[in-house]
Amino acid sequence: MFFQIACNSGNSYISLLKSMRFYIDNKECDYIFFRKAVNISDDFIQSGFITPEGLITKNSNPKLFNQYSKMVSKNKCQYEMVTFLSDEMKNIIELLSNDDAYIEFAYSEDFYVLPEIEIDKRTLKSLNFYIDFGVKYIINKI
Structure with missing residues (x-):
């Protein structure tokens, strides 16, 4: 599974993605697509x-x-499993x-x-913003 972000090739915050070890997957026209395998x-x-009781994560309660x-x-869990972005990733997307x-990400x-x-x-900055697998999220659509 991969996480991909596309942004304008002239974006001054691209270095933040490189520092998180995203690699350039594709350059199309004015946009660069960065991708990273999720581990x-x-x-x-x-x-x-x-x-x-609230959101249970691996960090908040590993045993549960x-x-x-x-x-x-x-297929026996009564609670909904959700996927979300870390605050650091949200901040990077916001800067981009x-x-x-x-900006688009998926x-x-x-x-x-x-x-x-x-x-x-x-x-994006909302506490209850969860992402779905296989959905492209777009900010500032052209």
């Missing part, structure tokens, strides 16, 4: 479970998180989108034909 050791994409993960693999610059295996959802920076 368990990476913490820019995290999973959690929405429970009545692992228990729920096992239940998901057996400064000055109303076009978490997927295949990036050719994905449903698109247009969001704004306020949505």
